[in-house]
Amino acid sequence: MGYSLWNDRLVLDEKVIIDSQDRGYQFGDGVYEVIKVYDGEVFTLNEHLDRFYVSAEKIKLAIPYRKDMLMQLLRDLVQKNKLATGHIYLQITRGTSPRQHHFPEKCTPVLIANVKENPRPLANFENGVKATVLEDIRWLRCDIKTLNLLGPVLAKQEAYEKGCYEAILHRDGVVTEGASSNVHAILDGVLYTHPANNMILNGITRNVMLTCAKEMGLLVKEQAFTLEQLKTMTEVIITSTTSEITPVIEIDDYVVGTGKPGEWTRKLQKQFNTKIPVAIYK
Structure with a gap:
């Protein structure tokens, strides 16, 4: 059993709950990144997170975490899972609200990340x-x-x-x-x-x-x-x-x-x- 990042916490994978009203599930309303890890070292993390924030900005989604905080959380996730060579999957959605096409007035973004062992092909x-x-x-x-x-x-x-x-x-x-x-x-x-x-x-x-x-x-x-x-x-x-x-x-x-x-x-x-x-x- 592994660990996932759920908003700003590391939790067991089975503890992550995604609401059926989440806009990522219903509309694909969110952005993501896939980041490579080599022998426990995260590769080009800064560049991936720069693009992550830019993608979110382009869909008018404000990420509620500072970049340096998110970098540390992802490194902690890799270490907690003892990941050797593989990748991190990171995504953020606009959050949960009653279904409507335009943005809800109040909605808290939902961020998740997990890791996968994946040798070089x-x-x-x-x-x-x-x-x-x-x-x-x-x-x-x-x-x-x-x-x-x-x-x-x-x-x-x-x-x-x-x-x-x-x-x-x-x-x-x-x-x-x-x-x-x-x-x-x-x-x-x-x-x-x-x-x-x-x-x-x-x-x-x-x-x-x-x-x-x-x-x-x-x-x-x-x-x-x-x-x-x-x-x-x-x-x-x-x-x-x-x-x-x-x-x-x-x-x-x-x-x-x-x-x-x-x-x-x-x-x-x-x-x-x-x-x-x-x-x-x-």
Whole structure:
């Protein structure tokens, strides 16, 4: 039996109670984060919480805890559960009130967090994964890490049914991102990635990887590319908290590059490992 963070208290998982009138349950009215833990050390916690507060502000939800307090509570949660390598799931909803679409006048936000042991998917890093291309049917505020995830869920399910790890999404032929990741492509020493606007979630791992690229001398162009251009790329990468830097070696009916993770991808993975604050990964 493990422990969860429930508002500002660490309690046994079974003690967490979510009301059926909670707006997160009824409307998806809330935001969330997934934060990686390596050997008990929380990775990029500051950056994740910055995005957490920004997402909440964008939906006019005031988080009733200072950032430094929440950071300490999450570290305590990791320690209490003796988590080694895995992740923290953190979410906040607007709270409980009689069902109505507009915001209630009085409503106390409900914050929960829990942890999960989750080893690094090393086989995916080494061998690469398959992806499928699907239309991006999500709403137009993908920059908010909202609890409303039905669009990505449907995309993930279709990818799963096709035997694929991820769905690469597009709007009118322009690649946006993955169902639960950012998508990047490399050609002739240039890494292309969609600009961080409302069409994508500005991933924390995305930003770490872009820093790695610049440190290595890999030119970065934050500009959108089309499905036709995607087919010409010699390397394709997806990034996320749990997927880290994962090479895509096959997309639907065609092979990416040589069908194996590319040279730049390998270098990016190695550089990413130097950012992990645990010596065993360096």
